[in-house]
Amino acid sequence: MNLSQDRTEICLKNIRMRFQMKSGDPINVFDGLDLEVYKGEFISFLGPSGCGKTTLLRLIADILQPTEGIVTVGGISAAEARKQHKYGIVFQKPVLYDWRTVAKNVALPMEMMKIPKKEQEEKVTEMLQLVNLEGYENSYPFELSGGMQQRVGIARALSLDSEILLMDEPFSALDEFTKMKLHEDLLRIWEATGKTIVFVTHNISEAVYLSDRVCVFTANPARLAGIVDIGLKRPRNEDMLISSSYLAYMGEIRHIFEAGYEKD
Amino acid sequence: MKRRSVVSGMMVKLAPPVAFGVFVVGFIQLGLAYTLLNFKPMQLPPPSAVASAFIENFQAIARDSLVTVGPTLAGMIVGSLIGYLTAVFITRFPKGGFGLLYIMIAINSVPIVALAPIMNRWFTQPFPAKVSVVIIISMGAMAVNAFRGLSDLPDESRHLMRACDASNMEVFTKLRIPASLPYVFTALKINVSVAMMGTIIGEYFNDNTSGIGYMIKYTLRIGNRKAEGWAYILAAAIISILIYAALTLAQRRLVRWHASQRMGA
Amino acid sequence: MKRIDGRHLSLILWIVGFFLMWEFAAFLLDGVLHDPMAAKKLPYFHAVISETVLNADNILLQSALTALRAAEGFLIGALVGFLLALLMDLFGVVERMALPYLLASQMIPILGLAPIIFGLVKDLDMSRVTIAAYMTFFPVSLSLLSGFKSVDIEQRMLMRSYASSKFLYYRKLALPYSVPFLFNGLKIAAPMAMTASAFVDTLSTQNGIGSIIIVALYGGGTTGQFWPAVLAASLLGIVSYVLVILAERVVERFIPRAPKEAAGEAA
Numbered sequence: 001m002n003l004s005q006d007r008t009e010i011c012l013k014n015i016r017m018r019f020q021m022k023s024g025d026p027i028n029v030f031d032g033l034d035l036e037v038y039k040g041e042f043i044s045f046l047g048p049s050g051c052g053k054t055t056l057l058r059l060i061a062d063i064l065q066p067t068e069g070i071v072t073v074g075g076i077s078a079a080e081a082r083k084q085h086k087y088g089i090v091f092q093k094p095v096l097y098d099w100r101t102v103a104k105n106v107a108l109p110m111e112m113m114k115i116p117k118k119e120q121e122e123k124v125t126e127m128l129q130l131v132n133l134e135g136y137e138n139s140y141p142f143e144l145s146g147g148m149q150q151r152v153g154i155a156r157a158l159s160l161d162s163e164i165l166l167m168d169e170p171f172s173a174l175d176e177f178t179k180m181k182l183h184e185d186l187l188r189i190w191e192a193t194g195k196t197i198v199f200v201t202h203n204i205s206e207a208v209y210l211s212d213r214v215c216v217f218t219a220n221p222a223r224l225a226g227i228v229d230i231g232l233k234r235p236r237n238e239d240m241l242i243s244s245s246y247l248a249y250m251g252e253i254r255h256i257f258e259a260g261y262e263k264d
Numbered sequence: 265m266k267r268r269s270v271v272s273g274m275m276v277k278l279a280p281p282v283a284f285g286v287f288v289v290g291f292i293q294l295g296l297a298y299t300l301l302n303f304k305p306m307q308l309p310p311p312s313a314v315a316s317a318f319i320e321n322f323q324a325i326a327r328d329s330l331v332t333v334g335p336t337l338a339g340m341i342v343g344s345l346i347g348y349l350t351a352v353f354i355t356r357f358p359k360g361g362f363g364l365l366y367i368m369i370a371i372n373s374v375p376i377v378a379l380a381p382i383m384n385r386w387f388t389q390p391f392p393a394k395v396s397v398v399i400i401i402s403m404g405a406m407a408v409n410a411f412r413g414l415s416d417l418p419d420e421s422r423h424l425m426r427a428c429d430a431s432n433m434e435v436f437t438k439l440r441i442p443a444s445l446p447y448v449f450t451a452l453k454i455n456v457s458v459a460m461m462g463t464i465i466g467e468y469f470n471d472n473t474s475g476i477g478y479m480i481k482y483t484l485r486i487g488n489r490k491a492e493g494w495a496y497i498l499a500a501a502i503i504s505i506l507i508y509a510a511l512t513l514a515q516r517r518l519v520r521w522h523a524s525q526r527m528g529a
Numbered sequence: 530m531k532r533i534d535g536r537h538l539s540l541i542l543w544i545v546g547f548f549l550m551w552e553f554a555a556f557l558l559d560g561v562l563h564d565p566m567a568a569k570k571l572p573y574f575h576a577v578i579s580e581t582v583l584n585a586d587n588i589l590l591q592s593a594l595t596a597l598r599a600a601e602g603f604l605i606g607a608l609v610g611f612l613l614a615l616l617m618d619l620f621g622v623v624e625r626m627a628l629p630y631l632l633a634s635q636m637i638p639i640l641g642l643a644p645i646i647f648g649l650v651k652d653l654d655m656s657r658v659t660i661a662a663y664m665t666f667f668p669v670s671l672s673l674l675s676g677f678k679s680v681d682i683e684q685r686m687l688m689r690s691y692a693s694s695k696f697l698y699y700r701k702l703a704l705p706y707s708v709p710f711l712f713n714g715l716k717i718a719a720p721m722a723m724t725a726s727a728f729v730d731t732l733s734t735q736n737g738i739g740s741i742i743i744v745a746l747y748g749g750g751t752t753g754q755f756w757p758a759v760l761a762a763s764l765l766g767i768v769s770y771v772l773v774i775l776a777e778r779v780v781e782r783f784i785p786r787a788p789k790e791a792a793g794e795a796a
Binding site for chain 2: 058061063082083085088089091095098099100108140141
Binding site for chain 2: 535536539540541542543544547566569570571622625626627628629630633634635636637638639640641642644645648649720723724727728730731739742743746755758759762763765766767769770
């Protein structure tokens with residue numbers, strides 16, 4: 001057992017995906033992709049639509065299965081990890097069940113786990129505090145703003161205390177101001193809980209601001225074009241958004257995209 | 265000032281329908297319909313005659329209404345239940361069950377006129393004969409609507425269930441069944457007037473001597489009791505509207521989270 | 530393609546199963562329970578078929594008569610419903626005037642009015658057409674109006690930015706958008722128009738598929754034609770529904786709509 005294996009939380013090995021389209025030839029993406037996600041890191045999958053970043057997240061979540069290759073999560077297969085609730089997931093839309101109150105929505109995964117009611121309630125209170133939604137337990141989703149709904153989604157994903165948080169463009173439908181507030185909250189939660197976060201986005205600035213590492217994907221064909229280590233110090237704050245090193249990382253990522261398109 | 269504008273706003277809203285209603289009633293009441301359309305008052309009794317027939321025969325109408333409401337509600341509940349369970353079956357086993365949905369739609373298209381006499385032959389008592397007609401004609405709408413509610417779900421909703429490692433049973437109890445509730449109400453509302461029609465047509469064919477359908481047929485055959493026939497039709501409409509209103513109230517309580525409950529109007 | 534074949538197979542199996550069950554139930558009634566009324570309650574399916582073949586001429590003729598009147602009423606009702614929906618959408622006053630009554634009259638058992646209308650107009654064909662039209666008109670009008678009402682607000686604003694005339698607004702946007710809504714109404718209405726026409730048949734014993742049913746029911750000379758007539762009446766309802774679906778498919782070729790979100794990519 002070496003050190004790097006110890007640090008690895010998610011491991012993707014030699015991944016290939018073949019999509020059969022309704023008409024025409026099958027499309028192949030990720031020509032043998034390898035990627036390791038380390039324990040406790042904040043990693044982003046960045047790229048335009050059609051680059052396969054969401055597909056990759058779904059592979060980790062075992063919502064999709066690769067045509068070829070192996071996905072392990074926490075040392076076990078992705079399917080096994082899903083069954084053991086190793087991750088929580090947040091989607092682009094809040095995906096709340098309209099007919100459940102905020103508290104009941106957050107409690108949904110715990111109900112599935114048959115966790116005792118009392119414990120569920122305590123956890124819900126704790127989670128809603130964490131995402132700044134105290135007092136909204138008995139509200140229905142339609143009574144909340146888009147940003148608040150997404151907070152409920154995050155609280156639900158955190159409620160099982162899973163080691164990993166998978167986020168699929170969670171803030172892309174929100175306005176800039178709400179988004180900034182949620183960035184602060186997410187970083188605070190991440191620092192407080194030490195979770196591994198896999199964050200899918202098409203927003204370069206968001207990826208740089210939040211992440212330890214940014215995986216840059218390009219489309220046509222979908223592939224991993226490069227990984228950028230973000231050396232900005234923690235905790236991050238908004239002043240960094242105008243620092244020269246921040247702008248340098250933005251530039252570096254732009255270069256990778258441009259190089260990717262020149263090849264076409 | 266504000267109060268007045270609310271009142272005048274309501275006036276603007278209510279004026280057109282009231283005016284239209286008064287116009288139509290007056291048109292018939294004043295005899296214009298008879299001269300213009302060449303109808304005889306005996307065939308189309310004036311609204312005042314219908315109203316007085318309704319009041320005069322209120323007790324009899326209430327008694328006959330009870331005879332009709334029973335099978336209507338019983339048939340609607342049982343038929344909707346069968347329709348819903350069928351939808352659950354088709355959702356759970358989509359490959360094999362798919363054809364069953366079409367059978368349900370086909371059964372739904374069978375004319376009541378064909379059903380009522382068959383049921384009359386099967387059951388010697390009028391009650392089960394009427395109930396079974398209503399059961400059959402209310403299954404289809406429920407099966408189709410409930411199937412839509414149970415199966416037309418956003419991908420992410422199902423992904424979330426998968427992420428929670430939900431069993432098939434849990435997908436139904438936590439996701440599909442609650443999501444189908446608004447569609448259940450849509451189907452129930454469609455079924456109100458259909459079920460009422462089924463019972464009344466059933467009564468046309470029955471050998472019984474009571475019920476709204478029987479009385480419409482009976483009073484229309486006799487020359488001087490036509491207004492009474494109209495009064496029975498009025499009663500049927502009122503009952504349907506009451507059931508419909510009860511369903512709307514129940515819907516408001518049970519699915520107040522659904523978008524249909526938040527639209528103005 | 531393979532999946533569609535599977536669905537067809539499932540449908541065929543269910544249809545075959547339905548008739549096998551019929552045959553089996555008839556056998557239970559006749560051969561096991563020895564019900565003296567078996568032939569009346571539920572005759573063997575094959576017996577009904579042979580009876581239908583024997584009386585094919587009459588059954589077809591009477592079905593056609595009922596169906597044609599229903600179709601006439603259906604077309605008239607659909608046209609009136611269409612125009613009323615258009616008027617209601619165009620003029621708020623018309624909507625406020627008519628909609629409450631439209632919604633309330635949906636609750637009237639319209640078929641119950643059939644004897645009254647027959648008494649008013651005295652003509653069998655006229656009554657058939659009138660009742661069928663009346664029953665068609667409500668669902669078509671209401672469905673189409675809800676289609677007009679649900680045109681996206683931004684789409685409307687786009688047309689407004691072009692300073693579009695009312696006519697062009699309906700031609701380019703509101704009508705094509707509302708086509709699925711219109712067909713939803715027509716799908717509900719078509720079997721109802723058939724039911725209406727067949728029901729008016731039963732009010733007199735002159736002609737039409739419904740009259741065969743009623744004459745046979747009360748022991749007329751055509752007892753054997755009862756079940757074939759019931760089968761034919763049912764088929765009329767089903768066929769009318771299928772015809773509307775086929776018409777919708779044809780219209781969809783000219784006015785395509787976005788396919789529904791693909792379901793079942795990962796269950």
